[in-house]
Amino acid sequence: MPPLSQQMQQLSETCSHCSLRYLCLPDHLDTHDLEKLERLVDSGAPVVADTELFAQGDGLTHIYAVRDGSAKTVRIDEEGFEQILGFYYPGDILGFDGFADQHHHCSAVALETSHFCRIPVDQLDALVDELPSLRQRLTRLMSQVLSEDGRMMLTLGRKDSEGRISSLLLGLSRRRALRGMPATTVPLNMKRADLANFLSMRLETVSRVLTRLQRAQIIKVSQHRVEILDRDALRERSSRGAWVADQS
Amino acid sequence: MPPLSQQMQQLSETCSHCSLRYLCLPDHLDTHDLEKLERLVDSGAPVVADTELFAQGDGLTHIYAVRDGSAKTVRIDEEGFEQILGFYYPGDILGFDGFADQHHHCSAVALETSHFCRIPVDQLDALVDELPSLRQRLTRLMSQVLSEDGRMMLTLGRKDSEGRISSLLLGLSRRRALRGMPATTVPLNMKRADLANFLSMRLETVSRVLTRLQRAQIIKVSQHRVEILDRDALRERSSRGAWVADQS
DNA sequence: CGCCTTTATTGACCTAAATCAACACGGCCG
DNA sequence: CGGCCGTGTTGATTTAGGTCAATAAAGGCG
Numbered sequence: 001m002p003p004l005s006q007q008m009q010q011l012s013e014t015c016s017h018c019s020l021r022y023l024c025l026p027d028h029l030d031t032h033d034l035e036k037l038e039r040l041v042d043s044g045a046p047v048v049a050d051t052e053l054f055a056q057g058d059g060l061t062h063i064y065a066v067r068d069g070s071a072k073t074v075r076i077d078e079e080g081f082e083q084i085l086g087f088y089y090p091g092d093i094l095g096f097d098g099f100a101d102q103h104h105h106c107s108a109v110a111l112e113t114s115h116f117c118r119i120p121v122d123q124l125d126a127l128v129d130e131l132p133s134l135r136q137r138l139t140r141l142m143s144q145v146l147s148e149d150g151r152m153m154l155t156l157g158r159k160d161s162e163g164r165i166s167s168l169l170l171g172l173s174r175r176r177a178l179r180g181m182p183a184t185t186v187p188l189n190m191k192r193a194d195l196a197n198f199l200s201m202r203l204e205t206v207s208r209v210l211t212r213l214q215r216a217q218i219i220k221v222s223q224h225r226v227e228i229l230d231r232d233a234l235r236e237r238s239s240r241g242a243w244v245a246d247q248s
Numbered sequence: 249m250p251p252l253s254q255q256m257q258q259l260s261e262t263c264s265h266c267s268l269r270y271l272c273l274p275d276h277l278d279t280h281d282l283e284k285l286e287r288l289v290d291s292g293a294p295v296v297a298d299t300e301l302f303a304q305g306d307g308l309t310h311i312y313a314v315r316d317g318s319a320k321t322v323r324i325d326e327e328g329f330e331q332i333l334g335f336y337y338p339g340d341i342l343g344f345d346g347f348a349d350q351h352h353h354c355s356a357v358a359l360e361t362s363h364f365c366r367i368p369v370d371q372l373d374a375l376v377d378e379l380p381s382l383r384q385r386l387t388r389l390m391s392q393v394l395s396e397d398g399r400m401m402l403t404l405g406r407k408d409s410e411g412r413i414s415s416l417l418l419g420l421s422r423r424r425a426l427r428g429m430p431a432t433t434v435p436l437n438m439k440r441a442d443l444a445n446f447l448s449m450r451l452e453t454v455s456r457v458l459t460r461l462q463r464a465q466i467i468k469v470s471q472h473r474v475e476i477l478d479r480d481a482l483r484e485r486s487s488r489g490a491w492v493a494d495q496s
Numbered sequence: 497c498g499c500c501t502t503t504a505t506t507g508a509c510c511t512a513a514a515t516c517a518a519c520a521c522g523g524c525c526g
Numbered sequence: 527c528g529g530c531c532g533t534g535t536t537g538a539t540t541t542a543g544g545t546c547a548a549t550a551a552a553g554g555c556g
Contacts, residue, residue: 075398079487083402097398099391105398129380136373142390143347149397150323150345150353154331156404157448161543192504193494200405202544203494207505223504223552239327243514245445409513440534450514455535471522471534491544498556505550514542520535526528 014038023091023178024065025119025137033131040127042118043067053094053108053116060098062118066090069114070189072198075106084198087111087190089175095121096142111189156200158243164199165209166238169219173228186226213237262286271339271426272313273367273385281379288375290366291315301342301356301364308346310366314338317362318437320446323354332446335359335438337423344390359437404448406491412447413457414486417467421476434474461485 015026015038026034047053053064056076071088085106088094094116098104128135155167169186177183188195196203210226213219218234220227228234263274263286274282295301301312304324314336321333321342333354336342342364346352376383403415417434425431436443444451458474461467466482468475476482 075402077399077402081402081406081487082493083398083405085398085401097391097394099387100395101388105395125384128383132377135376135383139347139386139390140349142387142394143345146345146390146393146397147348147353149394149401150331150333151325153333153397153401153404154323154325154329156401157331158329197493203504204506204545205543208543211505239329245330245441451534452515452536453513456513459535499554500556501552501554503550503552505548507548508546510543510545512542512544513540515540516538518535518537521533523532524530526530 015041018067020065020067020091020179025093025134025141028137029131029133033133036127036131037134040119040123041065042120043115044118046113046115047110048113049110051110053110054104056104056107058104060095060102060104060121062120063093063095063098063124064108065117065119066092066094067115067117070111071108071114071116072111072190072194073106073108082197083200084194087172087198090179093141096145111194158245159238161199161201161205161209162212162237163240164201165195165206165213166234168195168199169226169228170231170234170238173231184228184231186228188224188226263289266315268313268315268339268427273341273382273389276385277379277381281381284375284379285382288367288371289313290368291363292366294361294363295358296361297358299358301358302352304352304355306352308343308350308352308369310368311341311343311346311372312356313365313367314340314342315363315365318359319356319362319364320359320438320442321354321356330445331448332442335420335446338427341389344393359442406493407486409447409449409453409457410460410485411488412449413454413461414482416443416447417474417476418479418482418486421479432476432479434476436472436474 015021015024016031016034018024018026021027021034026037029037047069053071054062056074066088068090071094073085073088073094074082075085076082088108094108095104097106098121128138155164159167172186172188173183176186190198192203192206196206199206201209210219210221213234214221216233218228218230218237220229263269263272264279264282266272266274269275269282274285277285295317301319302310304322316338319336319342321336322330323333324330336356342356343352345354346369376386403412407415420434420436421431424434438446440451440454444454447454449457458467458469461482462469464481466476466478466485468477
């Protein structure tokens with residue numbers, strides 16, 4: 001048996017054996033195309049917590065897939081305001097927004113010590129011209145993000161604090177389920193301030209809502225881990241908060 | 249001289265002569281590639297106000313480019329809440345979010361009597377495999393949307409009512425400038441309720457803010473048209489409202 | 497281990513904007 | 527021309543959640 005480090009290396013570099021291949025880029029590629037993609041992928045050294053994977057404004061050289069661990073993307077707008085745009089888990093792709101002008105429009109930061117697959121954009125680009133299946137896969141992934149963004153705008157715009165937290169928890173739980181992980185336990189690896197920023201609330205409010213939901217026996221909070229006790233109640237609250245729009 | 253109808257027909261179907269080609273799909277395509285794209289484009293009949301171009305859930309058969317007029321996209325989420333996702337002007341593309349699963353995730357509705365270029369997705373898809381330049385163009389356009397969505401989330405999350413309205417007005421103005429139209433006059437072709445829905449405010453608040461800005465000599469409102477009198481002040485207010493996030 | 501910094505919770509107060517409600521305007525049709 | 531309905535404006539009241547402030551855990555480090 002090869003030493004562990006070499007084993008990991010191998011694991012990291014073969015999409016074909018990756019347990020996340022159906023979530024990630026490789027989905028829907030045949031073995032031949034997949035091989036070609038694999039050759040581009042390079043799994044770098046582990047990225048420690050709070051380290052930037054890429055920074056807003058950087059040229060777009062790579063896109064990244066989360067292998068293990070987690071990350072957030074942050075954007076600082078023209079006026080200097082900071083907004084967390086999303087949290088990313090194994091199988092998620094980081095960097096799509098850089099295709100617009102070949103520069104990243106947000107920074108990506110590891111939430112914990114994590115591993116990422118790096119894919120050089122120029123080579124990917126060339127390969128995409130060669131493999132229609134890969135192009136289609138990329139298009140779909142981007143389109144998915146688009147459609148999730150829509151959902152997020154709705155959450156930010158229409159839901160009250162309880163609705164936002166509930167939606168977030170359900171969303172994280174759903175994404176865990178997709179990855180075959182226990183969906184009743186949701187680890188909140190990010191800080192309260194990150195949650196608050198992402199949901200556009202104050203961290204005091206996040207705290208309050210979490211304890212309120214806990215008192216209502218809907219969740220059980222323990223520092224950086226939430227147990228979902230009553231999923232239906234959570235769903236109910238995630239929509240309750242939303243207000244109906246006026247008729248146009 | 250050919251009759252007007254025929255003249256328009258011709259105008260509609262040749263991207264090469266379209267004044268919007270640098271905003272729209274054709275940008276960066278050479279004449280040869282452009283010709284091939286042109287053959288796909290079909291400009292249908294005029295779409296009257298409040299008519300659906302496509303409906304949420306419809307299969308993705310075409311994507312659309314606004315030729316003249318304007319449109320909005322609306323999404324109704326699982327819980328029945330309605331959210332306007334965006335307003336679209338000449339040169340903008342509608343339908344990108346359908347690539348995820350070949351179904352539209354929102355409806356598109358004309359705000360006024362408008363013309364759209366229809367592009368059949370299956371043929372576009374085939375052409376994209378053939379023309380790397382077109383693929384790149386599409387990727388960039390989608391990526392642009394992604395990056396604008398980010399900006400919008402920031403607006404919805406962090407800005408107060410004045411900031412939201414100001415940002416919207418500046419945004420619309422900027423987009424007019426891009427199209428070579430007078431940027432100090434911004435027509436608000438949508439209803440107040442649409443504005444309110446889009447910005448996640450109540451229509452009363454929209455009204456109040458507009459009059460407040462008018463009283464401050466920053467804009468001049470007349471039913472469905474806003475004159476920007478003091479752009480700097482508007483810019484100032486568009487950021488003033490935003491609150492700073494807690495440090496992570 | 498104990499100190500100090502960072503992160504999280506809880507409380508009291510206040511403000512922006514939602515809500516409720518009345519009213520005004522403009523266009524359309526009889 | 528006058529009434530009516532859709533649309534927009536303005537006012538009074540309420541409330542969710544932001545703000546300020548104090549306290550409590552938790553984690554890091556000499």
